[in-house]
Amino acid sequence: MSRFSVGGMIELTGLTKRYGEKVAVNNLTFGVRPGIVTGFLGPNGAGKSTTMRMILGLDRPTAGDVRIDGKHYDQLKDPLTYIGALLEAKAWHGGRSAYNHLLCLAQSNGIPGSRVREVLDTVGLTAVAKKKTKGFSMGMGQRLGIAGALLGDPRILMFDEPVNGLDPEGIHWIRNLMKSLAAQGRTVFVSSHLMSEMALTADHLVVIGQGRLLADTSMPDFIARNSRAYVRIRTPQRERLLDVLHEAGITAVENGNGTLEVDGGKSEQIGELAARHQVVLHELSPQQASLEEAFMQLTAESVEYHAHTEAPTRPPQQRQQQWGADWKRS
Amino acid sequence: MVTQVIRSEWTKIRSVASTVWTLSLAVVVTIALGMLISALSKNEFADMSRRDQASFDPTFISFAGMGLGQLAMIVFGVLVVSNEYSTGMIRSSLAAVPQRGTFLFSKIAVATGLSLAVGLATSFVTFFLGQAMLGDHRAEIGDPGVLRAVIGGGIYMTLIAMFSMGVAAMLRSPMLSLGILMPFFFLISNILGNVSATEKIGQYLPDQAGSRIMQVVTPLDDDKPYGPWGGLGIMLLWVIAALAGGYLTLKKRDA
Numbered sequence: 001m002s003r004f005s006v007g008g009m010i011e012l013t014g015l016t017k018r019y020g021e022k023v024a025v026n027n028l029t030f031g032v033r034p035g036i037v038t039g040f041l042g043p044n045g046a047g048k049s050t051t052m053r054m055i056l057g058l059d060r061p062t063a064g065d066v067r068i069d070g071k072h073y074d075q076l077k078d079p080l081t082y083i084g085a086l087l088e089a090k091a092w093h094g095g096r097s098a099y100n101h102l103l104c105l106a107q108s109n110g111i112p113g114s115r116v117r118e119v120l121d122t123v124g125l126t127a128v129a130k131k132k133t134k135g136f137s138m139g140m141g142q143r144l145g146i147a148g149a150l151l152g153d154p155r156i157l158m159f160d161e162p163v164n165g166l167d168p169e170g171i172h173w174i175r176n177l178m179k180s181l182a183a184q185g186r187t188v189f190v191s192s193h194l195m196s197e198m199a200l201t202a203d204h205l206v207v208i209g210q211g212r213l214l215a216d217t218s219m220p221d222f223i224a225r226n227s228r229a230y231v232r233i234r235t236p237q238r239e240r241l242l243d244v245l246h247e248a249g250i251t252a253v254e255n256g257n258g259t260l261e262v263d264g265g266k267s268e269q270i271g272e273l274a275a276r277h278q279v280v281l282h283e284l285s286p287q288q289a290s291l292e293e294a295f296m297q298l299t300a301e302s303v304e305y306h307a308h309t310e311a312p313t314r315p316p317q318q319r320q321q322q323w324g325a326d327w328k329r330s
Numbered sequence: 331m332v333t334q335v336i337r338s339e340w341t342k343i344r345s346v347a348s349t350v351w352t353l354s355l356a357v358v359v360t361i362a363l364g365m366l367i368s369a370l371s372k373n374e375f376a377d378m379s380r381r382d383q384a385s386f387d388p389t390f391i392s393f394a395g396m397g398l399g400q401l402a403m404i405v406f407g408v409l410v411v412s413n414e415y416s417t418g419m420i421r422s423s424l425a426a427v428p429q430r431g432t433f434l435f436s437k438i439a440v441a442t443g444l445s446l447a448v449g450l451a452t453s454f455v456t457f458f459l460g461q462a463m464l465g466d467h468r469a470e471i472g473d474p475g476v477l478r479a480v481i482g483g484g485i486y487m488t489l490i491a492m493f494s495m496g497v498a499a500m501l502r503s504p505m506l507s508l509g510i511l512m513p514f515f516f517l518i519s520n521i522l523g524n525v526s527a528t529e530k531i532g533q534y535l536p537d538q539a540g541s542r543i544m545q546v547v548t549p550l551d552d553d554k555p556y557g558p559w560g561g562l563g564i565m566l567l568w569v570i571a572a573l574a575g576g577y578l579t580l581k582k583r584d585a
């Protein structure tokens with residue numbers, strides 16, 4: 001089926017990075033497999049870039065291990081032919097031309113010079129290949145970084161926040177590129193802090209918050225589990241409706257702005273109940289919590305959970321101040 | 331593997347403007363200042379004391395521009411290494427070549443080779459043009475010790491650049507590296523080497539010890555405990571220490 005049916009696995013085992021007291025990446029264990037786009041999701045500062053730098057051997061783990069097809073990064077011969085990466089921060093000399101930047105990377109890994117022209121063409125930078133990269137826009141810089149990742153025709157591709165700085169056309173292009181790379185059987189591991197972006201591209205989702213693994217699940221599963229359906233109700237006869245619902249065994253939650261919310265998709269049932277008991281309704285609308293909300297809830301819960309384990313006996317107002325301090329443990 | 335990385339580092343070094351301007355500056359300053367001071371020395375020779383005339387060293391005088399020219403070699407050495415960090419290139423470089431020792435020493439080998447070629451050419455041109463300025467007081471390349479001094483001048487420039495590469499690999503920041511190396515070699519080392527109280531220590535500093543190789547006539551009051559090659563050896567030890575420090579820093583720290 002694909003050229004890359006063997007290999008292309010990234011495996012993290014208990015991967016941990018500590019900067020002094022601060023734990024940036026905390027005991028991450030998960031695998032990234034070929035043939036699909038794996039989204040790596042987390043709020044800014046969750047440890048995504050640090051994790052990716054450890055995969056590339058740029059940062060050394062404090063504890064744990066990361067292997068590519070069973071090998072450490074520095075054991076790979078000509079590593080650019082195994083794994084290509086677009087890093088978040090600019091990673092080239094602005095005084096060097098795009099062509100020479102890619103050429104020196106190619107030479108170090110025994111990749112022929114003709115491949116440099118190929119990838120420049122793929123990312124659409126052929127016209128500015130001889131220009132110094134310091135004049136590049138952010139989008140052109142992203143394209144140069146992607147050209148560098150594709151250079152060794154690797155079976156694993158890793159992109160750190162690839163849509164940053166791209167215009168809508170560029171975003172569309174990179175999404176299609178990632179999907180087609182995965183369809184060729186390659187491993188595609190892409191980070192983002194935007195759930196909406198992941199929902200469009202990723203088949204599988206790894207979510208981290210504060211350096212910890214929060215979810216490792218397929219995208220459909222994540223959507224099914226996390227997008228809460230509920231019914232929003234507005235009524236001038238609030239007390240009466242609450243009684244009616246209570247009698248029918250339905251729990252309604254009062255929202256701050258005078259609306260009621262009922263979990264699940266029970267709008268027909270509620271409408272019929274209201275009609276039978278002659279309760280006036282001003283609104284009865286089925287709602288779906290967005291994935292973005294689900295993601296925020298997931299990461300917020302992780303923060304709260306940390307705070308509880310950190311300071312179970314403290315009063316809540318003090319606990320709030322301790323939110324950022326959970327890394328002091330361990 | 332190593333040949334791939336050497337080729338890559340050669341592409342890197344030839345594709346940035348700073349290589350050309352730092353090395354050109356080193357060549358021009360060393361030669362021009364050497365010629366100027368040689369010409370001035372020729373005119374002053376008659377007014378010198380007998381003592382000074384006896385220790386007159388035409389070869390060494392033609393290298394008088396080296397003190398300033400070496401600053402450009404320092405800038406070259408610092409930029410070759412620290413540009414990787416200041417631009418972010420280091421992340422691409424180490425992702426391509428995760429064997430950090432291979433990466434650093436290939437880079438240093440390429441920059442050293444280039445420095446040696448430029449240094450030797452500069453040294454020979456400086457010598458011949460300086461001697462032309464000195465007229466009757468000139469030395470010949472065939473005179474005892476002169477060829478050693480001229481080749482030594484090229485090696486001296488190379489070692490200064492290498493020392494700077496090692497320091498830059500330790501400090502990473504170009505501004506910090508230059509901020510320490512430039513005043514050190516331009517001022518502090520000279521002061522330490524010429525004030526009698528600190529002379530004993532000063533004479534072991536890399537440039538003080540290394541520049542002994544360019545002297546042909548030993549000054550009358552010279553009591554340095556090393557000869558030309560001994561001095562160069564001391565400088566080489568400094569270079570090895572700086573490079574070892576740079577390697578250990580790269581090996582240990584995150585990129």
